[in-house]
Amino acid sequence: MTQHEIYMNYAFKEAEKAFEKEEIPIGCIIVFQNTTIAKAHNLVETLKDPTAHAEILAITSAAEYLQSKQLVGCSMYITLEPCAMCAGAIVLSKIENLFFGAYDIKSGACGSVLNITNNKSLNHNCNVLGGVMDEKCKEILKSFFEIRRL
Numbered sequence: 679m680t681q682h683e684i685y686m687n688y689a690f691k692e693a694e695k696a697f698e699k700e701e702i703p704i705g706c707i708i709v710f711q712n713t714t715i716a717k718a719h720n721l722v723e724t725l726k727d728p729t730a731h732a733e734i735l736a737i738t739s740a741a742e743y744l745q746s747k748q749l750v751g752c753s754m755y756i757t758l759e760p761c762a763m764c765a766g767a768i769v770l771s772k773i774e775n776l777f778f779g780a781y782d783i784k785s786g787a788c789g790s791v792l793n794i795t796n797n798k799s800l801n802h803n804c805n806v807l808g809g810v811m812d813e814k815c816k817e818i819l820k821s822f823f824e825i826r827r828l
Contacts, residue, residue, distance in 0.1 A: 703757070
């Protein structure tokens with residue numbers, strides 16, 4: 679198992695927590711110097727907050743941990759390609775590396791629909807690698823929506 683798969687499995691555990699809460703199952707962790715400093719899962723329904731995406735919650739937690747608005751040297755692992763809001767937050771927080779599982783062909787903003795995280799017009803770009811454990815990450819989303827449609 680690669681280091682990326684190990685970290686993505688931690689993010690996946692967060693996605694499972696979201697699934698159990700009937701939230702869209704997306705999980706996220708942030709790693710700094712080989713230590714997980716933040717973890718989160720979607721809480722949009724629970725908090726009645728459209729911004730309570732896993733990435734936003736993890737960024738807030740990591741910033742608090744580091745006592746800095748800039749997450750320089752950090753890597754984010756997220757089970758689904760970030761949306762435009764989250765990609766913007768990733769750029770603004772200066773996360774160095776982004777690793778995501780499943781591609782989001784309808785609203786992904788890290789290469790699928792938009793490319794915010796690697797836009798040379800912005801003041802920061804991050805290294806992006808998509809498709810880490812993509813089948814596993816797609817499957818939990820597929821299962822969630824199949825259940826919701828019953």
